[in-house]
Amino acid sequence: MESTSLRKRNAQPAPGTGGSHKGVDVCIRSYFARETWLNSRGHATHWQDHQADSRRHGSMSGSSYLVLLFLSAVAVIIYRNPTVVTEPLAEFIGTEVRHAEPRYANITADIPKRDAVVAAFKHAWLAYEPERDAMGDDEYHPLSHKGSNLTEAGGIGYTVVDSIDTMLLMGLHDEYTRAREWVATKMTFERDAQFNTFETTIRVLGGLLSAYTLTEDPLFLEKARELGDRIMPAFETPTGLPLSHINLAQRKGYKTPDNNGLVSTAEVSTLQLEFRYLSYLTDNDAYWDAVEKVMQVIKSSTMSTGLASIFMNPEDGRFVMSAIRLGSRGDSYYEYLLKQYIQTNQTEPVYQHMYDFAIRGVQEHLVKKSQTARLTYTSELIPERDRSGKVTWRLVPKQDHLVCFFGGSLMLGAVTTGAAVHPVTTPPQVKQLTPSGLRDWKTGYDLIETCMRTHETATGLSPEIVHFRIPSDGLAGSSMPNDWYIKGARPGAPPPYDARYILRPETVESLFIAYRLTGDERYRKYGWQIFQAIERHCKIESGGYASILNVDQVPVEYEDKMETFLMSETLKYLYLLFEDDSVLPLSKYVFNTEAHPFPIINPTRHANF
Structure with a gap:
């Protein structure tokens, strides 16, 4: 997933149960056999009681006798062949029943596809690195073959640091050696300019920490410590909510004029994994204290629904009346509630409770179904005031591509906070999940399917934003597709912003998690x-990959920009999708929102709020 500034048609029939439609490949035959046996005993007992009652009253109607006989026969059939119940249920929750005993998926590498992703990474990196003036620049422009920085004072190596752990995972030793040399000799944070606090944390601090995780090279930890110290003044506000920008040379936080001094909920709540891990490595509690204080403030201001609006006031620590959504400025708040619980080895119940409360709110208020194909999607809530000043909330059927992280996240949560036993099998069994776990698993499974439907475009790529049809949208009888559409898209007209694809990772992130959990x-x-x-539509033959302006237009029109998250996230998650599950197992690592892996830790301290 990415930040707010840079950042997750009609449905096809679901595959039949004879295919690879596993989801949770569950052992529920014996479970439902027991339930139907109890039911059959109930029917039999009821029958016996009814017979005794009939004898007392002298007779029993023939029709009642036939009904009870039929029900008893059905119960016996189900007991002897429970698949008549379990297979439809499995289809309903996104599963396929194949085994009477628990099993563990055997996830091995698909070497040809994995290596194809490695080749793509090299095509991207080797376009950026050799350019005389690009190496070390924050961003790269593949059409003009130039680099650029985020500030006039210079860059801090966003592209380099964001990519290092991907090189390490892919075994690209030569590329890694040169990148490390740049970090050692040319990287500097002495830049008298304002950098986005969130982006700098998730990309650069996160990249340095993950490089240290994979190498234990003290160079990366020392750089991470220096950067962390330079970012810390951003937390110096009356509430401890960090300001949105930080001047790394001045070591001073700044408000952004764009949002009237407010801070983004997702941005202040998506620094915790990085600073907590830095604290763990350096034995410096100040980092931990700063980000934990943020969570304490958020918890004390939580709405009664469990949801979070997308802006907070750093002066009083309160949520500001603003949109509620799982897209930009809201997305990673929900992601990090779960991942903080995972990072601390499930020893911090406060994050489990906050996550469960928030997801219950999402399920009750934001998750909806499309009107024709019944695709699961998430809406946004927009606050409005009527003439009397009363606030009402308008539901908007809009889903950012950013939201496509949420399917995999829900499935991960289902086997973590929603698990009745630990650990669960791969894939989990129905009886291993609580009712809320089953609910979240199904919603996550369905959201991934919906996100794949949004890839049903001329290019096979998903647009930045989609809207879903609702009865009140005024589009009845129009040529718009029945379920989802790109708002503002018209034949022959310039493409709207919503139609672009900027190399985003969110769908493949969910695919990676779902595959690791199910096989x-x-x-x-x-x-x-x-x-x-x-490869077909974004690859630039002279080197690199570019964003495209319209996913429904072929041949495509390019935007001259290769986002850093292509190499950090999109290609990394694709690589891991085709790698075997011994590489960064989910039982041992947690990924930050920029796909940088950190180890799960056993903290010696715990939240006191």
């Missing part, structure tokens, strides 16, 4: 389709 080959199939679409 279901459908997720690798989906990932390969997306990778091929990127």
Whole structure:
């Protein structure tokens, strides 16, 4: 997932149960056999009681006798062949029942596809690195073959540091050696300019920490410590909510004029994994204290629904009346509630409770179904005041591509906070999940399917934003597709902003998580389709990859920009999707919102709020 400034048609029939439609490949035959046996005993007992009652009253109607006999026969059939119940149920929750005993998926590498992703990474990196003036620049422009920085004072190596752990995972030793040399000799944070606090944390601090995780090279930890110290003044506000920008040379936080001094909820609540891990490595509690204070403030201001509006006031620590959504400025708040619980080895119940409360709110208020194909999607709530000043909330059927992280996140939460036992199998069994876990698993599964539907475009790539049809949208009888559409898109007209694809990772992030949790080959199939679409439409033959302006137009029109998250996230998650599950297992690592892996830790301290 990405920040707010840089950042997750009609449905096809669901595959039949004879395919690879596993989802949770569950052992529920014995479970439902027991339930139907109890039911059959109930029917039999009821029958016996009814017979005794009939004898007392002298007779029993023939029709009642036939009904009870029929029900008893059905119960016996279900007991002897429970698949008549379990298979439809499994289809309903996104599963396929195949085994009577628990099993663990055998996830091995698909070497040809994995290596194709490595080749794509090299095509991207080797376009950026050799350019005389690009190496070390924050961003790269593949059409003009130039680099650029985020400030006039110079860059801090966003592209380099964001990519290092991907090189390490892919075994690109020569590329890694040169990148490390740049960090050692040319990287500097002495830049008298304002950098986005959130972006600098998730990309650069996160990249340095993950490089240290994979190498234990003290160079990366020392750089991470220096950067962390330079960012810390951003937390110096009356509430401890960090300001949105930080001058790294001055070591001073700044408000942004864009949002009237407010801070983004997602941005202040998506620094915790990085600073907590830095604290763990350096034994400096100041980092931990700063980000934990943020969570304490958020918890004390939580709305009664469990949801969070997208802006907060750093002066009083309160949520400001603003949109509620899982897209930009809201997305990673929900992501990090779960991941903080995972990072601390499930020893911090406060984050489990905050996550469960928030997801219950999402399920009750934001999750909806499209009107024709019944696709699961998430809406936004927009506050409005009527003439009397009363606030009402308008539901808007709009979903950012950013939201596509949420399917995999929900499935991960289902086997973590929603698990009845630990650990669960791969894939989990129905009886291993609580009712809320089953609810979240199904919603996550369905959201991934919806996100794949949004890839049903001329290019096979998903647009930045989609809207879903609702009865009140005034589009009845129009040529708009029945379920989702790109708002403002018209034949022959310039494409709207919503129609672009900027190399985003959110769908493939969910595919990676879902595959690791299930072993279901459908997720690798989906990932390969997306990778091929990127290769076909975004690849620049002279080097690098570019964003495209309209996913429904072929041939495509390019935007001269290669986002850093292509190499940090999109290609990394695709690589891991086709790698075996011994590489960065989800039981041992947690990924920050920029796909940088950190180890799960056993903290010696715990939240006191």
